[in-house]
Amino acid sequence: MEGHHHSGTFMTLAPWDSVFFTRIARCGYETDQIHAFFPLLPAGQWTIAQLLYPLRFLVSYDELLVLSGLILNVAAFAVAALSLHRLTHHVLGSEIWADYATIFFCFNPASIFYSAVYTESLFAAASFVGMLLVEKQSFWAGVFCFALAAAARSNGILLCGYLIYPLLKQTCVERGVPLLRVLRCAAGCVVVCLPYILMQEMAYRTYCVGYPAEARAPWCHKRVPSLYSYVQAQYWDWPKVLMSCPVLLLSARACWTWARADWRDALTLGLEGPLTRPRLSPSLPVGAPRPGRGGRSPKRFELVWPPAQRTAHPYVYHWAFMLVVAATVMHVNVATRFLSSCPPLYWFVATLMEPGGRGARWIWTWALGFAALGTLLLPNFYPWT
Numbered sequence: 001m002e003g004h005h006h007s008g009t010f011m012t013l014a015p016w017d018s019v020f021f022t023r024i025a026r027c028g029y030e031t032d033q034i035h036a037f038f039p040l041l042p043a044g045q046w047t048i049a050q051l052l053y054p055l056r057f058l059v060s061y062d063e064l065l066v067l068s069g070l071i072l073n074v075a076a077f078a079v080a081a082l083s084l085h086r087l088t089h090h091v092l093g094s095e096i097w098a099d100y101a102t103i104f105f106c107f108n109p110a111s112i113f114y115s116a117v118y119t120e121s122l123f124a125a126a127s128f129v130g131m132l133l134v135e136k137q138s139f140w141a142g143v144f145c146f147a148l149a150a151a152a153r154s155n156g157i158l159l160c161g162y163l164i165y166p167l168l169k170q171t172c173v174e175r176g177v178p179l180l181r182v183l184r185c186a187a188g189c190v191v192v193c194l195p196y197i198l199m200q201e202m203a204y205r206t207y208c209v210g211y212p213a214e215a216r217a218p219w220c221h222k223r224v225p226s227l228y229s230y231v232q233a234q235y236w237d238w239p240k241v242l243m244s245c246p247v248l249l250l251s252a253r254a255c256w257t258w259a260r261a262d263w264r265d266a267l268t269l270g271l272e273g274p275l276t277r278p279r280l281s282p283s284l285p286v287g288a289p290r291p292g293r294g295g296r297s298p299k300r301f302e303l304v305w306p307p308a309q310r311t312a313h314p315y316v317y318h319w320a321f322m323l324v325v326a327a328t329v330m331h332v333n334v335a336t337r338f339l340s341s342c343p344p345l346y347w348f349v350a351t352l353m354e355p356g357g358r359g360a361r362w363i364w365t366w367a368l369g370f371a372a373l374g375t376l377l378l379p380n381f382y383p384w385t
Helices: 017-027 040-051 053-057 061-092 095-106 120-135 139-152 154-174 179-207 227-235 245-260 263-267 300-304 306-310 313-328 332-341 343-352 358-380
Strands: none
Touching: 017 040, 017 061, 040 053, 040 061, 040 120, 040 139, 053 061, 061 095, 061 120, 061 343, 095 343, 120 139, 120 154, 120 332, 139 154, 139 179, 154 179, 154 313, 179 227, 245 263, 245 313, 245 332, 245 343, 313 332, 313 343, 343 358
């Protein structure tokens, strides 16, 4: 017998999208609207709920699913933080930057979503682990992690860029590339995109096949039918607000600063060989003296941020593309959590976090202020996306 007398204990921790994920875990995909939510988190909720089945005597099954989602996301958040630290150290070669980037990730402005029944923790964990594996030449393990990320969120398909970029790099360096490696990259990209493709195929069979043409939904008649795009426009046409402006402005500033350090290198995707001028090493300790023009020290981020140029190309391009999408295509409300899975966001912030610096004060005010507001508003079903 289910413990209905405790029915409100955990359900208060399932606001907004958490309700949809919990419903999918319990009943599957029942309506077209619910296809906006991908299956990895509901599948994880269902699996853990089966392991916690004895608790059904204390709480209802819905509450058990919510509790399972919270347990899963707390574990995924820990994996994401550890993986970001290792990825930062591997790419940038600095233990200090890795520490700063990970600390900010743990308190980032979207952190409320990392501790709720949302996909942010799972997506970040799968993405960061996959990036680290690809960096360490574990191709198929990285593909598997990217496919998991794509099963959590639709934008996981963009992670194919981390498979394609090394191939482009090898092609330019060696003036050619073995056909087998090209086929391996193509197969890897197909695997990463497979969750999205299967979701759309399942929806097409459910809502389009077997219906007369006049009775089908408008999206069924598209040349490339996509229920996901239709649902986003039909059911989530929220008014645009200004709460995402800080992350948009910070991201734009970082991408611009990175590209301005060497326009030729940035616009040629870093595929034309070494940089035309020397760079400071990213392994320089924070606080070490850095010479400036005419004996003056220029702004700190202008000295520290560009050295990542040669190692951060795919990460910054991914970030820049997501920034453009967030600002022009998708609902800008969700940009803060949408961009929170981009490692260079934390790398750039790490260069601004010198203790006592003005940049550090602004960054922490923004992050902790958003975290506090989110903690108050989201569980109470106030609009906080």
